[in-house]
Amino acid sequence: MNPDVYQAYTGATIERMQENLLKLSSLVTKERLHIRIPHIPHYNDKYYMAYSKMWVEDHLNVKPKLFEYLELPYNEDEKRV
Structure with missing residues (x-):
């Protein structure tokens, strides 16, 4: 959730992604919401x-x-291969 890391990797700002996660969490039960956080080397x-x-x-x-x-x-x- 670091804005600089997110923008460096995706080219986009983090706010929209955060808003979408919050909206999704209000629409889906917690049992069905699966969030994965990657370790991305060099980012x-x-x-x-x-x-x-x-x-x-x-x-x-x-x-x-x-x-x-x-x-x-x-x-x-x-x-990349």
């Missing part, structure tokens, strides 16, 4: 993940799942 770290987890728990009243993105190897042209 966020465990501190930001913990902060995001706390935000989700406080604002949506659900327990999110934390997970790791896997980095894909580069080919000889330095593009």
Whole structure:
């Protein structure tokens, strides 16, 4: 839920995503709402993940799942495979 990290990774501001999560949480039962928070190498770290987890728990009243993105190897042209 760090605005700088979110914008660096998505190119968008964080406010719309937060508003959409809040709207969704008012429409869906807590048992059906599953939030996943990724660790994205070179973008966020465990501190930001913990902060995001706390935000989700406080604002949506659900327990999110934390997970790791896997980095894909580069080919000889330095593009993702």
